[in-house]
Amino acid sequence: MQVELTKQDRSILIGNEGKAIQLAMRVIVRMAEIQGAKKLIDIECAHIDGCIYTGPASLHFAETLAELGGRVTVPTTMNAISIDRKRWKDQGVEAEWANSAQRLADAYLRMGAKPTFTCAPYLLPEKPQKGMDIAWAESNAVVYANSVLGAKTNRYGDLMDICAAITGRVPLTGLHLEENRKGTILIDVGDVQEIDSFFYPVFGYLVGQKVNGGVPVIVGLNHSPSADDLKAFGAACATAGSVGMFHIVGITPEAPTVEKALGNKPPASIHKVSKAELQEVWEKLSSGAEAKVDMITLGSPHFSYEECEHLAEIIEREAEQAQTLSEKTSPLKVQSEFIITTSQYVYEKALTNGIATRIENFGIKFLTDTCLCMINTPVIPDYCQTLMTNSAKYAHYAPGLVNRKIYFSSLKDCVRSAIAGRPIISRPKWLY
Numbered sequence: 333m334q335v336e337l338t339k340q341d342r343s344i345l346i347g348n349e350g351k352a353i354q355l356a357m358r359v360i361v362r363m364a365e366i367q368g369a370k371k372l373i374d375i376e377c378a379h380i381d382g383c384i385y386t387g388p389a390s391l392h393f394a395e396t397l398a399e400l401g402g403r404v405t406v407p408t409t410m411n412a413i414s415i416d417r418k419r420w421k422d423q424g425v426e427a428e429w430a431n432s433a434q435r436l437a438d439a440y441l442r443m444g445a446k447p448t449f450t451c452a453p454y455l456l457p458e459k460p461q462k463g464m465d466i467a468w469a470e471s472n473a474v475v476y477a478n479s480v481l482g483a484k485t486n487r488y489g490d491l492m493d494i495c496a497a498i499t500g501r502v503p504l505t506g507l508h509l510e511e512n513r514k515g516t517i518l519i520d521v522g523d524v525q526e527i528d529s530f531f532y533p534v535f536g537y538l539v540g541q542k543v544n545g546g547v548p549v550i551v552g553l554n555h556s557p558s559a560d561d562l563k564a565f566g567a568a569c570a571t572a573g574s575v576g577m578f579h580i581v582g583i584t585p586e587a588p589t590v591e592k593a594l595g596n597k598p599p600a601s602i603h604k605v606s607k608a609e610l611q612e613v614w615e616k617l618s619s620g621a622e623a624k625v626d627m628i629t630l631g632s633p634h635f636s637y638e639e640c641e642h643l644a645e646i647i648e649r650e651a652e653q654a655q656t657l658s659e660k661t662s663p664l665k666v667q668s669e670f671i672i673t674t675s676q677y678v679y680e681k682a683l684t685n686g687i688a689t690r691i692e693n694f695g696i697k698f699l700t701d702t703c704l705c706m707i708n709t710p711v712i713p714d715y716c717q718t719l720m721t722n723s724a725k726y727a728h729y730a731p732g733l734v735n736r737k738i739y740f741s742s743l744k745d746c747v748r749s750a751i752a753g754r755p756i757i758s759r760p761k762w763l764y
Contacts, residue, residue, distance in 0.1 A: 450677070529560070567632070627712060
């Protein structure tokens with residue numbers, strides 16, 4: 333299919349604007365042809381996922397673009413990278429690997445990307461607004477941008493993301509088109525009661541399995557989800573089923589009513605959620621079998637400031653109860669290793685307001701710039717063979733990424749397990 337190009341697009345393609353933007357435009361136009369797009373559109377911002385070091389090829393591509401004079405033409409944020417820039421030496425990370433990861437990040441910085449280093453760019457102060465066309469990579473960021481912010485983006489893969497940022501152009505296809513943003517399947521949770529925050533990662537994983545790339549419309553919730561609940565739900569959806577957008581009627585911006593969310597058309601199918609299938613997912617996400625927990629792993633996607641506040645409250649409440657029962661006077665510390673990944677922005681905010689110190693005093697370590705899905709040994713020591721998390725995304729990926737068994741449970745149970753050094757998993761009320 334012939335793609336309609338502007339005079340400026342054609343000028344870039346023949347090399348009048350420089351070699352880097354010419355290369356980037358060639359990629360964008362070729363992708364438009366493959367996707368059957370009729371034309372290109374402008375974007376207002378981008379988020380880069382290709383800054384994760386996966387080997388020499390990714391580094392070569394980014395450094396080549398930078399050396400050719402590549403510069404982003406729209407505000408561009410960067411995903412979490414493969415190292416914690418401040419702590420990698422203390423963590424025992426191999427210098428050659430760390431240096432390559434830093435070189436890759438530096439190449440994107442030279443092209444004008446911002447050093448945000450987060451997989452949750454929607455937690456930053458500046459975020460896209462409803463109706464904006466953007467080019468975001470990273471699955472959880474894409475589904476959040478489309479669903480919760482009401483911006484329009486497809487799932488831009490590594491290397492196409494920086495090409496979009498340099499050209500400021502993307503193919504008009506997929507979720508940039510209004511007709512593709514309408515719901516395709518109705519999910520009814522009306523029979524599930526006593527919903528809490530831990531419900532959302534389990535429910536999201538279930539929805540991802542059921543929809544598998546479609547656009548679900550959720551009805552029947554008797555609980556008003558927080559931004560963090562929506563973050564956990566979307567990340568789980570995108571992990572289990574490549575979901576790029578969801579609607580929750582009365583909550584998300586493009587779903588004031590069921591009819592509006594569905595585009596005034598009947599859904600292709602209707603699914604009524606059962607407690608039995610929720611329990612199946614809840615159980616499936618735990619692969620651990622040991623009577624111990626070596627490490628608690630939180631922050632996939634990156635921990636928010638509000639989650640830091642909530643965690644500090646849980647820690648202090650649980651520590652007080654544990655000390656009362658044991659009659660110890662010394663400060664209680666975790667028995668398991670305990671790490672949280674977040675952005676430097678969130679960490680500095682939590683540090684300034686005293687939240688981070690309250691958490692760290694419990695023996696918990698913050699990691700910034702990187703994310704759970706990008707770390708391995710030695711950041712996760714060899715002796716840590718059984719992990720625990722409250723993230724459905726990490727529970728799904730960890731067994732393959734780090735070759736560890738993992739327990740999946742609520743944030744409160746993660747804290748209790750860290751204190752006890754063994755798995756404490758409470759059955760959620762919404763399963764009764």
